[in-house]
Amino acid sequence: MYNIFYQSHAGSWAILIIFFLLSYFFHNQKWLSIITRIFYLMMIVTGVGMLFLLKFPLVFIVKGLLAILLIGTMDMILMKKKKAQPHSIFWIVFVIILILVILLGFHVIHF
Numbered sequence: 757m758y759n760i761f762y763q764s765h766a767g768s769w770a771i772l773i774i775f776f777l778l779s780y781f782f783h784n785q786k787w788l789s790i791i792t793r794i795f796y797l798m799m800i801v802t803g804v805g806m807l808f809l810l811k812f813p814l815v816f817i818v819k820g821l822l823a824i825l826l827i828g829t830m831d832m833i834l835m836k837k838k839k840a841q842p843h844s845i846f847w848i849v850f851v852i853i854l855i856l857v858i859l860l861g862f863h864v865i866h867f
């Protein structure tokens with residue numbers, strides 16, 4: 757079971773980032789933002805699934821919380837773009853949290 761969650765999670769995160777970028781640059785395409793949202797859900801479900809099976813190690817609790825913040829930031833960026841409001845600060849936050857989440861996911865940062 758862990759393997760199913762892990763493979764889906766490991767196989768989806770980069771696709772999520774690609775769909776997020778596509779939704780940003782082609783914001784008139786509604787289906788792109790729907791697919792991006794499906795991937796948000798997929799990452800959360802598989803991530804929480806692994807978290808349960810691993811019995812909640814602190815490092816992945818932190819990673820999960822940062823990842824949820826990351827998803828919030830991505831959605832905020834898409835919303836601000838749609839409303840044509842300034843949002844460069846959210847891009848900075850996005851890049852920083854994304855790097856942290858990836859480093860935690862690949863055990864580069866561990867505690």
Ligand code: HEM
Binds near residue numbers: 803820821857858
């Ligand atoms: C946008 C959201 C997310 C991104 C970009 C992301 C990214 C990653 C990456 C890159 C890995 C390493 C994959 C690999 O080894 O090939 C990973 C693993 C993992 N992620 Fe996420 N993740 C996200 C959401 C979440 C959430 C919401 C949770 C939990 C609530 C979570 C929990 C985990 C866990 C437990 C692992 C397994 C680490 C292991 O066993 O080695 N992730 N994630």
